[in-house]
Amino acid sequence: MKSAQVGWTEALNNVIGFHVDQDPAPILLLQPTLEMAEAWSKDRLAPMIRDTPCLNGRIADPKARDSGNTLLHKRFTGGHLTIVGANSPAGLASRPVRVLLCDEVDRFPVSAGTEGDPIDLARRRTATFRNRKVLMGSTPTVKGASRIEAAFEQSDQRFYFVPCPHCEEFQRLVWAQVKWEEGQPETAAYVCQHCGAVLTDADKPEMLRRGEWRPSKPFNGVAGFHISELYSPWTSWPEMATAFIRAKKFPETLQTWINTALGETWEEKGETVEPEGLLARKEGYGPDELPPGVLLLTVGGDVQDDRIECQLLGWGTNEECWILEQKIFLGNPGNARFWNEEIDPYLKQRYRTEDGRSLAIEAAAFDSGGHCTQAVYDYCVARRRFRIWAIKGQAGPGRLAWPKRASRVASSRVPLHIIGVDTIKSTLYGRLEKVPKPGAGYIHLPESFDAEACKQLTSETRVRVYVKGRAVIVWKPRVANIRQEAQDCWIYGYAAMIGRGGGKLLATRAGRRPEPRVETVPEEPEVEAAPPPETAPVPVKRNFVAPRRNGFVRGWK
Numbered sequence: 382m383k384s385a386q387v388g389w390t391e392a393l394n395n396v397i398g399f400h401v402d403q404d405p406a407p408i409l410l411l412q413p414t415l416e417m418a419e420a421w422s423k424d425r426l427a428p429m430i431r432d433t434p435c436l437n438g439r440i441a442d443p444k445a446r447d448s449g450n451t452l453l454h455k456r457f458t459g460g461h462l463t464i465v466g467a468n469s470p471a472g473l474a475s476r477p478v479r480v481l482l483c484d485e486v487d488r489f490p491v492s493a494g495t496e497g498d499p500i501d502l503a504r505r506r507t508a509t510f511r512n513r514k515v516l517m518g519s520t521p522t523v524k525g526a527s528r529i530e531a532a533f534e535q536s537d538q539r540f541y542f543v544p545c546p547h548c549e550e551f552q553r554l555v556w557a558q559v560k561w562e563e564g565q566p567e568t569a570a571y572v573c574q575h576c577g578a579v580l581t582d583a584d585k586p587e588m589l590r591r592g593e594w595r596p597s598k599p600f601n602g603v604a605g606f607h608i609s610e611l612y613s614p615w616t617s618w619p620e621m622a623t624a625f626i627r628a629k630k631f632p633e634t635l636q637t638w639i640n641t642a643l644g645e646t647w648e649e650k651g652e653t654v655e656p657e658g659l660l661a662r663k664e665g666y667g668p669d670e671l672p673p674g675v676l677l678l679t680v681g682g683d684v685q686d687d688r689i690e691c692q693l694l695g696w697g698t699n700e701e702c703w704i705l706e707q708k709i710f711l712g713n714p715g716n717a718r719f720w721n722e723e724i725d726p727y728l729k730q731r732y733r734t735e736d737g738r739s740l741a742i743e744a745a746a747f748d749s750g751g752h753c754t755q756a757v758y759d760y761c762v763a764r765r766r767f768r769i770w771a772i773k774g775q776a777g778p779g780r781l782a783w784p785k786r787a788s789r790v791a792s793s794r795v796p797l798h799i800i801g802v803d804t805i806k807s808t809l810y811g812r813l814e815k816v817p818k819p820g821a822g823y824i825h826l827p828e829s830f831d832a833e834a835c836k837q838l839t840s841e842t843r844v845r846v847y848v849k850g851r852a853v854i855v856w857k858p859r860v861a862n863i864r865q866e867a868q869d870c871w872i873y874g875y876a877a878m879i880g881r882g883g884g885k886l887l888a889t890r891a892g893r894r895p896e897p898r899v900e901t902v903p904e905e906p907e908v909e910a911a912p913p914p915e916t917a918p919v920p921v922k923r924n925f926v927a928p929r930r931n932g933f934v935r936g937w938k
């Protein structure tokens with residue numbers, strides 16, 4: 382994890398040069414994009430090979446006839462170097478590699494095409510080498526969303542300690558110790574944390590030479606290093622102070638400065654809801670006796686590797702919402718029996734309201750985007766006429782909460798509903814924050830909701846990120862590795878409610894005229910239709926939409 386101007390690219394070059402000359406191995410270098418891979422090959426690798434005698438004898442010039450070498454693929458005795466863009470799934474799924482180098486990982490896409498995390502994909506290439514080596518490096522970006530920070534936090538977290546030339550105490554250089562006269566950044570100097578001596582850039586070379594890496598966590602197999610521009614032999618402290626004063630005027634330039642000069646993540650106080658406050662809204666109801674306002678039940682299902690979590694949601698007029706329970710089914714969701722024996726009975730259950738009505742679950746949405754995708758498809762496609770839907774979340778602004786029509790999973794008849802998760806997150810957080818009293822849009826919490834569930838329900842925060850100087854709103858987990866099942870289940874259960882008919886259906890049920898909607902949720906794709914007469918033949922449509930019956934349970938038992 383590093384700033385700019387600290388020689389990282391040279392470090393990477395040295396690793397490659399060493400392996401070409403001393404320890405030949407198949408090497409894969411990942412750059413964020415194909416264009417950057419090509420630029421790196423031309424501007425960084427080619428000069429090193431050209432100017433280093435022991436390398437240029439081993440790697441033939443791509444221009445030479447029969448060299449077998451291209452811009453992105455270099456052969457040498459005993460190995461090869463393949464350079465790929467992290468956005469290119471084809472390049473990641475090629476041959477085995479022993480040395481995997483990942484450059485600027487914070488600029489990697491979340492997924493290589495549709496294949497998943499590029500680093501995971503590339504890591505699989507190294508599986509057959511006992512002596513594999515994986516190297517990642519990057520300037521960090523936003524806290525909670527930075528790959529390099531997450532990786533660094535799992536390492537032994539080494540910092541470079543340098544001695545003060547006056548008191549000999551070793552210390553890590555930190556920005557807070559750089560001081561200057563008000564308005565005169567050119568006077569900036571480093572103040573020793575121990576003796577207060579004022580150190581200038583003239584002291585730096587000697588300090589760097591005598592410095593050493595010190596871990597701050599026990600070693601667990603991953604060595605992590607952090608270095609900032611404060612150590613750079615090519616940048617002076619007054620230059621950094623000048624750049625800081627220029628950058629701090631605007632949040633976007635300050636973010637860039639903190640990322641590239643200090644090599645630290647940027648933390649913006651985003652729009653968020655504090656989970657502690659939510660505990661106060663717990664009420665004494667549960668799934669055994671539903672509050673009288675509940676008109677419709679939906680389920681949002683989050684599929685993990687070892688369990689399925691289902692959130693049962695009750696909906697009333699104007700989308701007033703009662704979270705009824707968060708139920709965890711432990712087992713292997715890849716196994717159809719688990720679904721049949723655990724999820725089926727749960728979805729078939731009926732619930733009684735306080736005022737004596739009996740309600741069934743009318744729609745359920747299960748996430749197929751993460752784990753056990755095929756099993757989710759299989760389960761949902763067989764039950765789609767009961768409105769059990771396979772869904773997949775798609776981030777990004779302006780997406781419909783529920784799609785106008787389902788997509789088809791390639792080469793199959795599985796209808797897949799792509800839901801706009803960011804749109805629904807805005808709804809969830811907006812309602813938690815801005816709707817403090819029961820009524821339209823209020824979210825009620827059941828007796829069973831504990832602090833952990835509240836934390837999960839509010840596990841993200843809305844932050845402004847600057848991509849090439851342009852502000853983009855994104856949702857981020859508030860801390861790394863926070864569990865999010867309650868939030869995700871609510872999102873899916875909300876999508877199921879919209880898919881079932883949304884506010885219009887709820888208004889019809891409440892015997893009232895629909896009221897104008899305030900949030901930007903899509904038009905309801907389905908309007909409750911009168912049931913066909915029992916005797917009428919049900920037309921079978923070619924696009925495989927099952928005949929719709931009024932109510933969920935009919936035909937289910």
Ligand SMILES: [Zn+2]
Pocket residue numbers: 545546547548549550573574575576577578
């Ligand atoms: Zn000192």
